[in-house]
Amino acid sequence: SGLVGDIQDGLAELDNGVEVVIIPPAIYATLVNAALAESETSVGIQDVSRWNKGAYTGEVSAPMAHDVGCRYALVGHSERRELLGETDTLIADKVDNALSASLNVILCVGETEAQREAGAQDRVVGEQLKQGLSRVSDADWLRVVVAYEPVWAIGTGRTATAEDAQSVHAVIRQTLNGMGAPAEEMTLLYGGSVKPDNAKELFAQPDIDGGLIGGASLSAPDFLAICRAA
Numbered sequence: 001s002g003l004v005g006d007i008q009d010g011l012a013e014l015d016n017g018v019e020v021v022i023i024p025p026a027i028y029a030t031l032v033n034a035a036l037a038e039s040e041t042s043v044g045i046q047d048v049s050r051w052n053k054g055a056y057t058g059e060v061s062a063p064m065a066h067d068v069g070c071r072y073a074l075v076g077h078s079e080r081r082e083l084l085g086e087t088d089t090l091i092a093d094k095v096d097n098a099l100s101a102s103l104n105v106i107l108c109v110g111e112t113e114a115q116r117e118a119g120a121q122d123r124v125v126g127e128q129l130k131q132g133l134s135r136v137s138d139a140d141w142l143r144v145v146v147a148y149e150p151v152w153a154i155g156t157g158r159t160a161t162a163e164d165a166q167s168v169h170a171v172i173r174q175t176l177n178g179m180g181a182p183a184e185e186m187t188l189l190y191g192g193s194v195k196p197d198n199a200k201e202l203f204a205q206p207d208i209d210g211g212l213i214g215g216a217s218l219s220a221p222d223f224l225a226i227c228r229a230a
């Protein structure tokens with residue numbers, strides 16, 4: 001589409017070494033992958049089936065996503081946790097499915113507004129990590145990215161302050177470390193109303209390595225400005 005072309009043209013002029021992954025709705029993955037064929041930008045899928053093999057009409061499995069050129073799978077987005085009832089056990093299965101299909105995983109974690117008000121964000125996020133990544137083998141850790149997305153900040157225009165986001169990111173890194181992961185080498189993204197005017201401050205935090213961009217990615221100039229800030 002025009003949007004992908006405009007993003008691709010802008011990225012070609014960017015020389016800050018930022019890694020960009022575009023994660024369209026599954027049905028567009030092939031088209032987006034074809035549009036990006038000549039570039040460094042890779043394509044991901046927003047979810048994978050809980051099954052990697054078998055007759056499950058309508059499901060899109062991790063191997064299928066890999067077949068059409070996807071290199072990343074988003075797993076455990078809060079909308080799926082909330083609206084589709086995805087549990088940490090199911091999410092652990094999906095992480096496993098994606099990794100075994102040679103996809104990199106972006107696991108989304110984050111607390112709800114009520115959990116934040118109760119001061120429970122560190123505990124909630126810690127649990128989501130421990131359960132969602134419980135079956136990752138040592139050899140696969142560097143194919144796992146964690147995206148911290150406070151639910152109250154997604155699509156609401158309310159961004160976590162850079163300090164609040166950093167504080168949870170530090171907990172994420174510590175938790176991963178405690179799980180035996182090479183936490184210092186792993187990529188941690190912040191998501192939730194990232195925009196051109198707040199990206200720089202967020203990305204300047206020591207434990208925030210990049211962003212998971214929703215609404216702002218629908219405008220090529222905004223998305224490119226965020227990529228420039230990375």
Ligand SMILES: O=C[C@H](O)COP(=O)(O)O
Pocket residue numbers: 149153154155156157191192193194212213214215216
């Ligand atoms: O999937 C994208 C993230 O949930 C962030 O969305 P947002 O940037 O529109 O808040």
